[in-house]
Amino acid sequence: MLSYAMACTGSALGLRCTVRALAATGRTRRNWLLTAASAIGTGIWTMHFVAMLGFRVSGTDIRYDVPLTLVSLLVAVxxxxxxxxxxxxxxxxxxxLLLGGLTTGIGVASMHYLGMAAxxxxxxxxxxxxxxxxxxxxxVAAATAALWAALNTRSPLAVAAASLIMGAAVSSMHYTGMFAVSVRVTPSGEALPGATAMQFIFPLAVGLGSYLFLTSAFVALSPPAREREASASDRQQPAGSTAP
Structure with missing residues (x-):
């Protein structure tokens, strides 16, 4: 459930940022899109590795290659x-939409299997x-649906519903990929290289999760572009009315 919650949180934040981006122009649009990408990417990555905290293989310990794990995060974003x-x-x-969905979907799958390769x-x-x-x-289907939702959802209720669906789709991709895995254990007394999940992945997932929640608070408190424009117009109005 925690992994699903992280996927939904990243999706909801990314959708809200994309909605803000589509209502803006220039540098402001770029910044909102970057925030959306980081939110969705880190949300998907955090979902994957939070779920991996519960992955066990009888007869062997599991370690993670730190550089390759970080590469998977970079790929996701x-x-x-x-x-x-x-x-x-x-x-x-x-x-x-089709190009973006295909690119993002293949990339998300690559992130998953890079994480598994780690x-x-x-x-x-x-x-x-x-x-x-x-x-x-x-x-690919989940990514396309996410981008479609980013283009077509505006109200907070619609964004919330879309994020729940996106979270379910991303989680389905993860567990389908895990269902494809089989491990043939070779008992050995040698020490495994890399870090344990609790040494590396758990602290990183907590940090990224904190980033998502703090950014969500910032987005929730940040006024939309129309409100900022209206406020700026109201501030300029008295000065204009005193002009001869």
């Missing part, structure tokens, strides 16, 4: 950024290619 910017700046909505254990990890392919299709 960058591919979501590419998809969000394709939609946010694309002139033709349909082609931009595992170190005594044994061999194998994948069912059919289930892997299904997980990639789910990732």
């Amino acid at each position: 960058l591919v979501v950024c590419a998809g969000v910017f394709a939609v946010g700046h694309g002139r033709n909505r349909a082609p931009a 595992m170190r254990l005594h044994g061999e990890v194998n994948y069912d290619p059919v289930r892997v392919g299904l997980s990639v299709l789910i990732a």
Whole structure:
């Protein structure tokens, strides 16, 4: 449930930021899109590794390669950024949506399997290619749906509903990918390289989760562009009325 909550939080924040971006122009739009990409990307990554905290293999410990795990986080943010910017700046909505969904979906799947490749254990990890392919299709569908929602949802209630659906879709992709995994354990007394989940992934996930919640508070308290423009207009009105 915690992993699903993180996926929903990242999705909701990303959608709200994208809505703000589409109502803005220039540098303000770019900044909102960057915030949206970081929110969705970190939300997806945090969901994946929070879920991995409960992953166990009987007969072997599990460690994680720190650099490769960080690369998976970077991939998650960058591919979501590419998809969000394709939609946010694309002139033709349909082609931009399809391109952004495909790019982001493949990137999210890449993040998942990079994270899996970062595992170190005594044994061999194998994948069912059919289930892997299904997980990639789910990732592309989820990403396309997320970007479509970013373009078409405006009210807070619609964003909340869309984020719940997106969270379920992203979680489905993760668990479909995990269902494709089989491990053949090779008992060994050698020490495994890397960090344990509690040494590295848990603190990082807590930090990213805190970032999501703090950014959510900032977005909730930040007035929309129309309100800022109206406020600026009201401040300028008295000065204009005194002009001869």
